[in-house]
Amino acid sequence: MQTWAIANQKGGVGKTTTSLCLARGLALAGNRVLLVDLDPHASLTRAFGIPANPPPAGTHDLFSGGSASLASLARTTDITGLKLIAAQPALATLERRGATQPGLGLALGRALHAVHTLYDHVLLDCPPTLGLLMVNALAAADRLVVPTQTDPLALHGLADMLRTAAMVERSRHRTLPQHVLPTLYDRRTRSGVHSLEQLHALYEGKAWPSAVPMDTRLRDARALAGPVAPSGRGADAYLRALRWLLQQTDKPSRKAA
Numbered sequence: 649m650q651t652w653a654i655a656n657q658k659g660g661v662g663k664t665t666t667s668l669c670l671a672r673g674l675a676l677a678g679n680r681v682l683l684v685d686l687d688p689h690a691s692l693t694r695a696f697g698i699p700a701n702p703p704p705a706g707t708h709d710l711f712s713g714g715s716a717s718l719a720s721l722a723r724t725t726d727i728t729g730l731k732l733i734a735a736q737p738a739l740a741t742l743e744r745r746g747a748t749q750p751g752l753g754l755a756l757g758r759a760l761h762a763v764h765t766l767y768d769h770v771l772l773d774c775p776p777t778l779g780l781l782m783v784n785a786l787a788a789a790d791r792l793v794v795p796t797q798t799d800p801l802a803l804h805g806l807a808d809m810l811r812t813a814a815m816v817e818r819s820r821h822r823t824l825p826q827h828v829l830p831t832l833y834d835r836r837t838r839s840g841v842h843s844l845e846q847l848h849a850l851y852e853g854k855a856w857p858s859a860v861p862m863d864t865r866l867r868d869a870r871a872l873a874g875p876v877a878p879s880g881r882g883a884d885a886y887l888r889a890l891r892w893l894l895q896q897t898d899k900p901s902r903k904a905a
């Protein structure tokens with residue numbers, strides 16, 4: 649089982665769209681895939697048509713000390729081979745409890761370990777905040793995928809995220825390979841083109857040497873989570889990005905320092 653955290657401390661950079669499109673591509677290729685919505689805003693959960701009220705069973709139950717097992721929380725979706733663990737708004741309250749309950753930072757990793765034979769890939773859609781949920785994701789992940797909007801401000805957010813990942817990597821004593829995925833690329837603007845060039849130059853080897861373009865067909869998250877595979881430049885770009893990520897996964901990772 650390979651676990652990828654899809655994370656960036658900045659919001660609106662395409663984390664949820666990336667999680668959905670990569671998970672969809674992996675399922676299409678015949679993998680058993682689990683998507684975990686770790687964001688209290690629950691955009692991914694809503695994409696699958698699950699209402700916020702009453703709160704669905706889901707990610708929060710993994711942290712609440714009850715007997716809910718991860719396998720029992722995973723629900724089937726309209727996409728063959730793809731299961732989802734829904735997010736509840738109560739996830740937002742976890743950050744406070746994290747400070748007082750030792751061990752809560754590893755709850756997700758433990759729950760995933762218990763089901764490692766059930767899935768080939770697990771994708772963690774992270775919230776845009778550095779808190780307990782993101783720490784759980786970074787502690788549990790084998791790889792970190794950082795979607796990054798191709799604009800000048802986003803490059804700062806990317807540097808913050810990679811610093812955070814390096815910090816977690818040191819404390820967990822296991823490498824956390826990082827992959828940067830340029831998203832929301834608008835080749836018609838000078839700042840877009842310049843930012844992508846800069847990103848590729850600064851993060852050579854770490855960044856996908858291409859970009860997911862702006863594509864209005866990617867805006868319809870309900871359609872992306874539906875039974876019909878999406879088409880268009882954006883969806884195609886995600887399939888290419890997935891192939892690149894899988895190639896990176898096959899490379900032997902560097903030894904832990």
Ligand SMILES: Nc1ncnc2c1ncn2[C@@H]1O[C@H](COP(=O)(O)OP(=O)(O)O)[C@@H](O)[C@H]1O
Binds near residue numbers: 660691831862866
């Ligand atoms: N490549 C793209 N082209 C056009 N719209 C996009 C693209 N990627 C994401 N979006 C839209 O941008 C917004 C933010 O994307 P989202 O995946 O929700 O980001 P995040 O999870 O980082 O907050 C959403 O409305 C989404 O539909």
Ligand SMILES: [Mg+2]
Binds near residue numbers: 663665774
């Ligand atoms: Mg999101």
